[in-house]
Amino acid sequence: MAAKSANVYARIEPDVKEQAEAILAVLGIPSSNAINMFYKQIILNKGIPFDVKIPSSRPVDVTELSKSDLNTELEKGYADMEAGRTKSAKQVFSDIRRDYNI
Incomplete structure (x- = not known):
């Protein structure tokens, strides 16, 4: 060393x-x-070990939403769930274990 x-x-x-x-x-x-x-x-x-880019979208800060806006965001999430655009918690944790070799 x-x-x-x-x-x-x-x-x-x-x-x-x-x-x-x-x-x-x-x-x-x-x-x-x-x-x-x-x-x-x-x-x-051979470069920066993470992506250096502007995120396409930022997570929603629910603490700054009005009640109406919060309901809108919840409705979007429910619509995604109904349309099958979500993953189960089991799948999410499986993906994390695979991606990070844990």
Whole structure:
């Protein structure tokens, strides 16, 4: 294993740093190790190890919906269910296990 002697200096938003470091602390991973893991994934993937794109649609934040809008969203979900455009929880968990090798 090579000695860790190179430095990376980056300016990031304070709240992003705080939130990420809180999660890393729970996981027991120092920030420098997380950055090293990220760089290794860049090498292994020969690029950014995740999609960098603008999502086509964002999840609906139900806390900001009026009662009428919430009902509209629930009706859309029910229509999807009736039309067979949904997956069972069993299938969703099976897909997750397959996609993440767990």
